[in-house]
Amino acid sequence: MVTYDKTEIFYISIGIWLFLGQVNSGSYNILTVKTGGSVTIPCYYDRKYKHQKKYWHSEIDMSNTYTNTTEENLSVIDRPDQSLFTVTIRNLRSTKHDGHYYCAMKIEGKTIVTYGLYLQVQSEPDVSVVSSSVSGHEGGDISVQCFYSSGYQDKLEEWCRYKDQSCYTVGRTNTSQNSSVQISDDGRSSFTVLRTGLRLTDSGWYYCSAGEALNPVHLTVTEAEQGTFFSIIHKYFRFCLSQN
Ligand SMILES: *[C@@H]1O[C@H](CO)[C@@H](O)[C@H](O)[C@H]1NC(C)=O
Ligand SMILES: *[C@@H]1O[C@H](CO)[C@@H](O)[C@H](O)[C@H]1NC(C)=O
Ligand SMILES: *[C@@H]1O[C@H](CO)[C@@H](O)[C@H](O)[C@H]1NC(C)=O
Ligand SMILES: *[C@@H]1O[C@H](CO)[C@@H](O)[C@H](O)[C@H]1NC(C)=O
Numbered sequence: 001m002v003t004y005d006k007t008e009i010f011y012i013s014i015g016i017w018l019f020l021g022q023v024n025s026g027s028y029n030i031l032t033v034k035t036g037g038s039v040t041i042p043c044y045y046d047r048k049y050k051h052q053k054k055y056w057h058s059e060i061d062m063s064n065t066y067t068n069t070t071e072e073n074l075s076v077i078d079r080p081d082q083s084l085f086t087v088t089i090r091n092l093r094s095t096k097h098d099g100h101y102y103c104a105m106k107i108e109g110k111t112i113v114t115y116g117l118y119l120q121v122q123s124e125p126d127v128s129v130v131s132s133s134v135s136g137h138e139g140g141d142i143s144v145q146c147f148y149s150s151g152y153q154d155k156l157e158e159w160c161r162y163k164d165q166s167c168y169t170v171g172r173t174n175t176s177q178n179s180s181v182q183i184s185d186d187g188r189s190s191f192t193v194l195r196t197g198l199r200l201t202d203s204g205w206y207y208c209s210a211g212e213a214l215n216p217v218h219l220t221v222t223e224a225e226q227g228t229f230f231s232i233i234h235k236y237f238r239f240c241l242s243q244n
Pocket of ligand 2: 067068077078079080
C-alpha cells in the first residue's frame, strides 16, 4: 500500500517547497486535536481538477491514500460537486499520528500539493471547538465558540474560510470587514463567532485559529423554513441561551 519512489519524493519535496513558498509564506498550520478523538480535514481543489487523482500524503510513513478509500481509522473521500476531498482520521494517538501531512494530486505525472498541515494530538488541544459541525437556516444565525489554551491568549485569533482563505480577525475593527460576522473574545480562553443573515453559499469549511494552531468547523446552511414550528423552537433555544 505504501507506494513511492525517488521521483515521487523529489516531486513531493518540490511541491511542498512551492507550496510553502507561495501559499504559506513561512508560517505553518498546526491542527490540534484531542487524544482518542477524530478529525476531518477539507482539501479544496480547483474545479478543473475534478477528474484528477487526488490523495492524502503522510510524511510519517511516506504513504499516499487515494480518494475514495475507507479504512477503519482513515477515510479519504472525494466530493467533486464541492471541489474538495475530505480526510477523516479516527482514534488519534500522538505517538502514531503527530506529523506533517499534505493534500495532493497528480497532474501529468507531477505532484501538486494543495494544502499542508502539522497534526498534533494533545490531551488538551491548544485550539478546539465544541462541535466541528454546525448548521443553520438561510437568513438565520449561527455561532461557533473556539477555545484556546492560556499560551495563546496573546496570539492573533481568526475565523477563516478554507475555500478562499478569507479571514475575520478578532479584536480588529475593520469597516471593510463584513458586519454579518461578529467576533467577541473573552480574553481568557475562548472567542465566539456570530454569523448573522446566513446564505446558502456560506456552507462549507471554516477554521478558527489562535496563532498557528487551528481547528476546522463545517458549516451547513439549509433552505429557509416554510413553517413556523421550527422557528419558534429556534427562537426559544436562542432565548434560553441568551439567559446564560
Ligand atoms: C484503529 O485504531 C485503533 C485504536 O488505536 C487500533 O486498535 C486499530 O488497530 C486501528 N485499526 C487499524 C486498521 O489500524
Ligand atoms: C469518489 O466518490 C465520489 C462520490 O462519493 C464520486 O463522485 C467520485 O467520482 C469518486 N472518485 C473516484 C476517483 O472514484
Ligand atoms: C481590512 O480588511 C480588508 C479586507 O478583509 C483587508 O484587505 C485590510 O488589510 C484590512 N485592514 C486592516 C487595517 O486590517
Ligand atoms: C457582507 O455579506 C453580505 C451577505 O453575506 C453581502 O451581501 C455583502 O455584500 C457583504 N459585504 C461586504 C462588504 O463584503
